[in-house]
Amino acid sequence: MGEALLKVADVTKTFADVTALSTVSVDFNAGEVVGLVGGNGAGKTTLLRLLCGLYQPSTGTVRGIVDENPVDIHKMREHVGVVPEATGLYARLTAWENIRYHSRLNGIDDDMAWTRTERFAKLLNFDQDLHRSTRGFSRGMRQKTALLRALSHGPKILLLDEPTGGLDVTSARMVRKLVRKLGDEGGTVIYSTHNLAEAQQVCDRIVIIHNGTLRADGSPAELISSTGCDDLEEAYVALTEDVSRIDSPAENEGRIARAWRRLLTRGGDSSD
Amino acid sequence: MGVILLTKSPSHFSRILVVTKKELVDFIRDWRTVLAMILVPLMIFPAIFIALPLFLQGEAAEMSSYELTIEVQGELPNDLNSHFEGRNLIIIETDLLVNGTLSEPGTDAVRLNAGGIENIHAILRLRQVDSNASQSWYYAILSDSTDELSLEAKTRTLDAVLTWEREVINATLAENNLTYAEAWDPIHWDGDQADADVASGGDLAAMGLAMFIPLVVAMWTTTAAIQPSIDLTAGERERGTMEALLCTPTARSDLLFGKWLAVATVACVSVLGQMAGLLFAVNFLTGGGLEAPSVSTTGVLLLLLSVILFAIFVVAIELAVAVRAHSVREAGSILGPMVLIFIGPTLFAQFVNLQGIEAWWFVLPVFNITLAMREALMGIYDPVHIILWLSTSLAYAIAAIWWASKQFNREDLVESLS
Structure with missing residues (x-):
């Protein structure tokens, strides 16, 4: 694997009285597909948002590395493509217009963006739908559009927040194949999921996050062997069993959303 | 990538x-x-400014096309009768049975109220009185302000009465060698008021x-x-x-x-x-x-x-x-x-x-x-x-x-x- 592109050092992120991430340190290196694995509310989305600068750490640092020089995470954005969980498409624009809008904001010439978009659209069997309005798109079509949008400016790093969530088997398979292909071509992908089989299939390395803490970091084989388990699922259970934790999984689910809701209803500012 | x-x-x-x-x-x-x-x-x-006035004009034209019935109580002078012509009115003449104030409807209220069976839209009461004028009259128009046709009948009747009144005034002034302008507008603005405004x-x-x-x-x-x-x-x-x-x-x-x-x-x-x-x-x-x-x-x-x-x-x-x-x-x-x-x-x-x-x-x-x-x-x-x-x-x-x-x-x- 190559040099580190993103360095997360001792990062803690709190929302009101809830700690979403606690002293997390992890590096993301060039040319690897990394799976962020954890349950709902584990802190995966928070970490992804920290990686693209949407959130600022409460303590600790998140740094990008460009040409071996550390840069502020905001400067790193032009090298990052993001597919948020909500996909975020404009319904009155076509798929291509959505993609073009973001590529223009990234400073990419339309012809260049189109060439690249068309190439990946063919891989996703989506090239015939690029000029259709996104209103009425299925979840899979929306996900493919968001993926093409994130790739249109040729980013060094791709951040995907549960990209196969809610997709049918065929669409999910296409997305996984594309991610694997990007990884094989030397791209860096950080892939959030709670699907262990998918993570094992796609990722070179898996980072397990549980209750806002980093529990494990290694290849699927390393995780299995380090726990002495037979498969990744058992290894995951072993790594996330925590007798000392206060929150039950049910309580943990959605706790960050609840914290935001409390903040939002108070109308309080957060640092940025 | x-x-x-x-x-x-x-x-x-x-x-x-x-x-x-x-x-x-x-x-x-x-x-x-x-x-x-x-x-x-x-x-x-x-x-x-355009469509609403046009609409209102249309509504007014529609209202004026209705033939309305006026009951005239009391003696109807010929010169007033001539002003009812061309107003799409049917005039029914009857005796004036009211001795007191002409505006008091009395039993005529029932006849005029919406749903009345006589199909009379307004009642004009007239009573001539003595005066130094060429002629002098008391009058009242009974109508139902909640009934559109009754209101329209009142408007047409009032218009005819006021025109007649102007004629009576002119006749009285003429008997005294005066014109309307001399009697009512002795201090008269000469020319057009708008012309006197120096603003462009x-x-x-x-x-x-x-x-x-x-x-x-x-x-x-x-x-x-x-x-x-x-x-x-x-x-x-x-x-x-x-x-x-x-x-x-x-x-x-x-x-x-x-x-x-x-x-x-x-x-x-x-x-x-x-x-x-x-x-x-x-x-x-x-x-x-x-x-x-x-x-x-x-x-x-x-x-x-x-x-x-x-x-x-x-x-x-x-x-x-x-x-x-x-x-x-x-x-x-x-x-x-x-x-x-x-x-x-x-x-x-x-x-x-x-x-x-x-x-x-x-x-x-x-x-x-x-x-x-x-x-x-x-x-x-x-x-x-x-x-x-x-x-x-x-x-x-x-x-x-x-x-x-x-x-x-x-x-x-x-x-x-x-």
């Missing part, structure tokens, strides 16, 4: 334009926005605009900016498009300025459309005789400057409030009543005398812009006033943008309650 495609980092300005262009395309493709922001403002004054048609047009323009600008800028402000902020949060947008390398301030420019453009087009509709309607009503308002180049420049500063101020505040809102519904419920904060002072400022006005009026937000627009249209250029409203409006606009920018940097912008 291979080759990095980044060729050059776009400037802040080009990113702002990309955002603005996209937002404008988004607006244009929404027929509701086009209807609310362009067509309604363009058509509202022509509808009020252009000055009058400018004064008329000074009464309309500030109100139109204030009302329509504030109301036109609400829906787009909400759509581009709270709406984006709700639809989940904000997170993807904030992940681009575009600075949040550039995104805000791009959105602001789009909303301001829509609001300005809306205001201009409404003004064009107003001028068209007024021109139509005056038979194309409306003179171009006499406003100097300085006045036009000051007017435009005041409109722009007002738009910057209002749109920035509305964007900031909409960003703070946690949902589209909440943003709407806050911004709707907030319009009154802008319209109230504008309405108030319309009645402030510009003659000898105190300078502090030009420091108060909203008041200052309204008064500045009035002065610009009236051709009043007081350097102290101009410096005061320009500097304070600029300060308010900068403060509003700073506040909007602060709201747009909130970390919770990617989140929404929904």
Whole structure:
């Protein structure tokens, strides 16, 4: 694997009285597909948002590395493509217009963006739908559009927040194949999921996050062997069993959303 | 992911334009926005000033086509009877059975009330009295004000009676060797009063605009900016498009300025459309005789400057409030009543005398812009006033943008309650 592109050092992120991430340190290196694995509310989305600068750490640092020089995470954005969980498409624009809008904001010439978009659209069997309005798109079509949008400016790093969530088997398979292909071509992908089989299939390395803490970091084989388990699922259970934790999984689910809701209803500012 | 495609980092300005262009395309493709922001403002004054009078004329013509029945109680003089002709009335003559006041309906009320079986729409009571005039009468018209036909019958009868009365007055005056003008208008304005006004048609047009323009600008800028402000902020949060947008390398301030420019453009087009509709309607009503308002180049420049500063101020505040809102519904419920904060002072400022006005009026937000627009249209250029409203409006606009920018940097912008 190559040099580190993103360095997360001792990062803690709190929302009101809830700690979403606690002293997390992890590096993301060039040319690897990394799976962020954890349950709902584990802190995966928070970490992804920290990686693209949407959130600022409460303590600790998140740094990008460009040409071996550390840069502020905001400067790193032009090298990052993001597919948020909500996909975020404009319904009155076509798929291509959505993609073009973001590529223009990234400073990419339309012809260049189109060439690249068309190439990946063919891989996703989506090239015939690029000029259709996104209103009425299925979840899979929306996900493919968001993926093409994130790739249109040729980013060094791709951040995907549960990209196969809610997709049918065929669409999910296409997305996984594309991610694997990007990884094989030397791209860096950080892939959030709670699907262990998918993570094992796609990722070179898996980072397990549980209750806002980093529990494990290694290849699927390393995780299995380090726990002495037979498969990744058992290894995951072993790594996330925590007798000392206060929150039950049910309580943990959605706790960050609840914290935001409390903040939002108070109308309080957060640092940025 | 291979080759990095980044060729050059776009400037802040080009990113702002990309955002603005996209937002404008988004607006244009929404027929509701086009209807609310362009067509309604363009058509509202022509509808009020042209279509409504035409409609009322049609209704009046329809009413005049009805044949109505009048019962005349008492002796009907021939000269009055002649005035009933051509009014589509059926006259039934009966005796006057009332001894007291003619306006007391008595049992005739039942006959006239809606649903009465006699189909009489109004009753004219006449009683001749002695006097020094050629003739003198008491009269009363009984009608039902809740019945449209009865009201119409009363109007036609009254019109005939008043015409007859004028003839009686003329006859009495003639017996005394007087004309109507000599008796009723001995101190007479010679010529046309309008000719004596030294103000030109252009000055009058400018004064008329000074009464309309500030109100139109204030009302329509504030109301036109609400829906787009909400759509581009709270709406984006709700639809989940904000997170993807904030992940681009575009600075949040550039995104805000791009959105602001789009909303301001829509609001300005809306205001201009409404003004064009107003001028068209007024021109139509005056038979194309409306003179171009006499406003100097300085006045036009000051007017435009005041409109722009007002738009910057209002749109920035509305964007900031909409960003703070946690949902589209909440943003709407806050911004709707907030319009009154802008319209109230504008309405108030319309009645402030510009003659000898105190300078502090030009420091108060909203008041200052309204008064500045009035002065610009009236051709009043007081350097102290101009410096005061320009500097304070600029300060308010900068403060509003700073506040909007602060709201747009909130970390919770990617989140929404929904």
